[in-house]
Amino acid sequence: MSSNTTSGRKRGKGIIFVFLTPAILLYVFLFLYPAGDAFRVSMYDWSGFNFDKATYVGLENFRDAFDDRWLGVAFTNNMLIMFAGGILLFTFALFFAVVLANRKFKGRTFFKTAIFLPLIINPVAIGYLWIFILQPRFGLLNTLLRSVGLDDLALPWLGDRTWALAWVIFVIVWYFIGFYMVLLIAGIDGIPKEIYDAAKVDGASGWQLFWRVTFPLLRDVLAVAIIYWMISSMQTFGVVWAMTQGGPANATHTMTTYLMFQAIPTVGSPIFRMGYGTAIAVLLFFLVFIISLLFFRLSRREAIEY
Amino acid sequence: MNHKIKLLGLLVVLVLFASLAAGCGTPATEAPEPEAPEAEAPEPEVEEPEMEEVEIDMFHFFSEGEAIQPMMVEWGEEFEAENPGYTVNWTWAGQEGAVQLLSARMNDDDAPDASFTSDVLLAGFAREGVATPVDSYLDEMDYEGSTRWGDTFYEGVLSNGYNEDGAAGAHFYGIPTGLHFSGIFFNQAQFEENGYEIPETFDELIALCDEIQANDGIPCFSGDNYANYNARPLRYIWRRLVGNQVMYDTALNVEGTSWVDTPEFLEGAKLGQKLFMDYYVPGWQGNEWPTGQADFANLGEAMIFMPTWLPSELLDIKADEMVLDVFPVPNIDGGWEGAPEYEMKFNGWFIPEGAENPEAAIQFIKFLTTKKSMEEQMLEGEIASPVIGVALPTVLESFLPQLEEGVGVRFGGGLDADAVEWEEAVFHPLVFDLLVGNLTPEEFIQQLQEFHDEFYGN
Numbered sequence: 003m004s005s006n007t008t009s010g011r012k013r014g015k016g017i018i019f020v021f022l023t024p025a026i027l028l029y030v031f032l033f034l035y036p037a038g039d040a041f042r043v044s045m046y047d048w049s050g051f052n053f054d055k056a057t058y059v060g061l062e063n064f065r066d067a068f069d070d071r072w073l074g075v076a077f078t079n080n081m082l083i084m085f086a087g088g089i090l091l092f093t094f095a096l097f098f099a100v101v102l103a104n105r106k107f108k109g110r111t112f113f114k115t116a117i118f119l120p121l122i123i124n125p126v127a128i129g130y131l132w133i134f135i136l137q138p139r140f141g142l143l144n145t146l147l148r149s150v151g152l153d154d155l156a157l158p159w160l161g162d163r164t165w166a167l168a169w170v171i172f173v174i175v176w177y178f179i180g181f182y183m184v185l186l187i188a189g190i191d192g193i194p195k196e197i198y199d200a201a202k203v204d205g206a207s208g209w210q211l212f213w214r215v216t217f218p219l220l221r222d223v224l225a226v227a228i229i230y231w232m233i234s235s236m237q238t239f240g241v242v243w244a245m246t247q248g249g250p251a252n253a254t255h256t257m258t259t260y261l262m263f264q265a266i267p268t269v270g271s272p273i274f275r276m277g278y279g280t281a282i283a284v285l286l287f288f289l290v291f292i293i294s295l296l297f298f299r300l301s302r303r304e305a306i307e308y
Numbered sequence: 309m310n311h312k313i314k315l316l317g318l319l320v321v322l323v324l325f326a327s328l329a330a331g332c333g334t335p336a337t338e339a340p341e342p343e344a345p346e347a348e349a350p351e352p353e354v355e356e357p358e359m360e361e362v363e364i365d366m367f368h369f370f371s372e373g374e375a376i377q378p379m380m381v382e383w384g385e386e387f388e389a390e391n392p393g394y395t396v397n398w399t400w401a402g403q404e405g406a407v408q409l410l411s412a413r414m415n416d417d418d419a420p421d422a423s424f425t426s427d428v429l430l431a432g433f434a435r436e437g438v439a440t441p442v443d444s445y446l447d448e449m450d451y452e453g454s455t456r457w458g459d460t461f462y463e464g465v466l467s468n469g470y471n472e473d474g475a476a477g478a479h480f481y482g483i484p485t486g487l488h489f490s491g492i493f494f495n496q497a498q499f500e501e502n503g504y505e506i507p508e509t510f511d512e513l514i515a516l517c518d519e520i521q522a523n524d525g526i527p528c529f530s531g532d533n534y535a536n537y538n539a540r541p542l543r544y545i546w547r548r549l550v551g552n553q554v555m556y557d558t559a560l561n562v563e564g565t566s567w568v569d570t571p572e573f574l575e576g577a578k579l580g581q582k583l584f585m586d587y588y589v590p591g592w593q594g595n596e597w598p599t600g601q602a603d604f605a606n607l608g609e610a611m612i613f614m615p616t617w618l619p620s621e622l623l624d625i626k627a628d629e630m631v632l633d634v635f636p637v638p639n640i641d642g643g644w645e646g647a648p649e650y651e652m653k654f655n656g657w658f659i660p661e662g663a664e665n666p667e668a669a670i671q672f673i674k675f676l677t678t679k680k681s682m683e684e685q686m687l688e689g690e691i692a693s694p695v696i697g698v699a700l701p702t703v704l705e706s707f708l709p710q711l712e713e714g715v716g717v718r719f720g721g722g723l724d725a726d727a728v729e730w731e732e733a734v735f736h737p738l739v740f741d742l743l744v745g746n747l748t749p750e751e752f753i754q755q756l757q758e759f760h761d762e763f764y765g766n
Contacts (some may be wrong), residue, residue, distance in 0.1 A: 011598050049432075049438075050408075051411050051414055051415065051433075051437070052415070052436075052437060052661065054416065070765065071733075120535075125420075129380060134599055137599040137603070138589065139589055139603055140603060163743070249535055251535070251736065251740035252535075252736070263732065266408060267429060267432055269369075269408050269429055269580035270402070270431040271536070271728060272431070272724075272728055273432075274432050274436050285521070
């Protein structure tokens with residue numbers, strides 16, 4: 003009986019291995035190999051064509067990256083999106099999640115759908131939509147401001163360095179808020195009702211319920227959400243590309259848009275620096291990796307069990 | 309066990325039977341045909357030489373259904389009909405991913421026989437050894453076999469495909485099939501109604517703008533957001549003050565050149581700043597594409613600096629009252645006195661390194677540049693032709709004298725092809741600050757020199 007069980011287990015493990023093999027192979031060939039190859043390419047001066055003609059430059063591309071003032075601007079913008087955008091995003095996402103997790107709230111499905119809706123639209127389309135809203139002469143926002151007599155506030159929003167960046171951050175937050183709201187609602191729904199009931203019996207107010215029950219018990223979900231935001235904020239591309247293409251005067255570039263500019267020649271900007279662009283991508287990889295590691299370390303606590 | 313032996317036996321029998329049957333069907337030697345009665349000896353059949361089948365692999369940046377793409381497919385079919393044995397295969401890569409796809413194919417030793425390009429991209433392709441020289445093909449006869457092929461093109465246009473710093477040396481690397489000018493678009497109806505004249509100098513342009521803004525109450529110019537576009541009017545002004553070569557050499561840090569020591573650069577910066585600050589949409593600060601075009605098309609502004617592909621972009625959005633017309637960028641009194649230069653951009657073809665059938669592709673490109681094909685392209689796509697003797701689309705007729713007598717220079721004066729990194733890192737950000745008034749023209753020139761030295765120092 004026991005030998006049968008052992009051979010059964012062995013067979014089970016074998017089957018698991020068989021089923022896992024395709025996934026592992028895909029992971030190796032579609033992720034590990036290209037990622038590893040990127041490290042190699044980042045050490046070459048390469049146009050993107052005919053790798054035979056590429057020149058090995060060692061770490062020179064990385065040295066160039068540290069000397070590149072516009073990459074510095076792009077990195078700062080990524081940090082602003084991550085932290086300023088993150089504070090904005092999680093404040094609103096948490097607020098909406100708490101309000102809309104309440105089953106007594108009328109119209110919760112409508113609001114949840116409305117807030118989530120931007121996420122199902124392509125970010126490039128979202129970018130173009132906002133260009134028209136922010137157009138200085140006939141855009142919706144300035145027309146509205148002028149109609150209520152606030153002509154002085156009708157600014158060329160995307161043409162000013164500071165405002166352009168502020169709007170880019172706002173639109174990114176607006177775009178992603180629905181996703182994080184849904185994530186947090188799922189977390190709130192998972193908190194047993196009995197805990198709230200017990201707190202209420204102890205006389206907790208609504209505010210206390212949030213700070214003493216909801217917020218602490220959402221910690222694990224929040225940690226996952228924050229790490230996901232950190233990674234995605236470092237990879238921000240579509241909205242920025244469509245809204246400003248990194249302008250005006252390179253003021254709204256993120257690392258990914260700047261990387262694109264350097265690596266992929268286009269009709270408007272025929273720069274052939276695939277090696278340098280890949281070096282930026284490698285730096286980005288390490289940045290995301292370090293940030294993720296740090297955050298996981300900081301938020302490491304025992305899992306909460308109800 | 310017995311069962312298995314039986315099964316094996318059955319299989320052996322089946323195989324033997326099948327072999328026997330096959331042997332019966334095809335005799336090893338055919339029985340001789342009975343001799344035919346003698347008859348007149350037939351004419352010996354002349355064996356036609358076996359026609360060589362050639363597949364031409366054409367790589368285009370259009371998507372299916374875009375612009376004149378269906379017409380190109382038709383041309384391919386016409387060419388196949390006229391040249392039996394040739395098959396034209398197209399790849400429609402689409403603008404966005406075209407360069408990546410081309411690079412992937414070339415890295416995989418699957419280079420197409422010819423690839424579409426713009427003159428600016430071509431410069432990079434030539435420099436990086438992606439494009440091969442085409443001088444020898446230009447020395448061949450044209451498709452009809454009547455003229456040297458290279459002589460059928462306007463010299464000023466063809467020269468934009470010549471690259472001094474190509475990987476294979478100074479050669480022609482591209483063959484133009486379409487041509488765009490840079491000009492100033494306006495609403496002809498508005499001009500006629502108010503009796504406005506087409507300006508021939510920048511002074512007249514400024515006077516016209518004053519008149520328009522006073523009479524019509526709309527800004528003279530619409531803005532745009534591409535840094536490259538924003539910088540164009542300034543480059544046009546500089547070119548009209550000092551000629552393209554001086555600007556080009558200075559940007560490429562040729563010895564003896566300097567931004568601060570050439571007074572025309574400061575003069576041009578002053579004029580450029582005035583143009584933008586006084587005559588563009590008030591509060592304009594650059595980022596308006598594509599809304600700037602849409603506003604112009606709906607009579608929001610009187611004019612827009614744009615290349616001549618604008619009409620096709622405004623087709624579905626322009627107001628009914630808008631009668632689109634264009635004039636060349638005016639000259640500057642007392643400015644450049646050398647050979648007249650005009651801003652143009654060509655689209656065309658190059659032969660990638662590693663192409664399998666370059667000769668066949670060239671034969672097809674020759675077909676594309678026949679007057680017949682070019683006239684069809686002009687009529688259907690409103691695209692100017694680089695081939696001499698093909699009429700320009702009506703809206704572009706005012707550019708004919710330039711085309712016939714002038715020297716074509718790229719939109720960016722070659723900087724957009726040969727000094728792109730300098731433009732992105734140094735020039736465009738500073739131009740933005742000049743045009744929106746963050747820098748005075750003097751500060752702009754000073755900083756341009758400083759950042760320029762720093763860029764080349766690194």
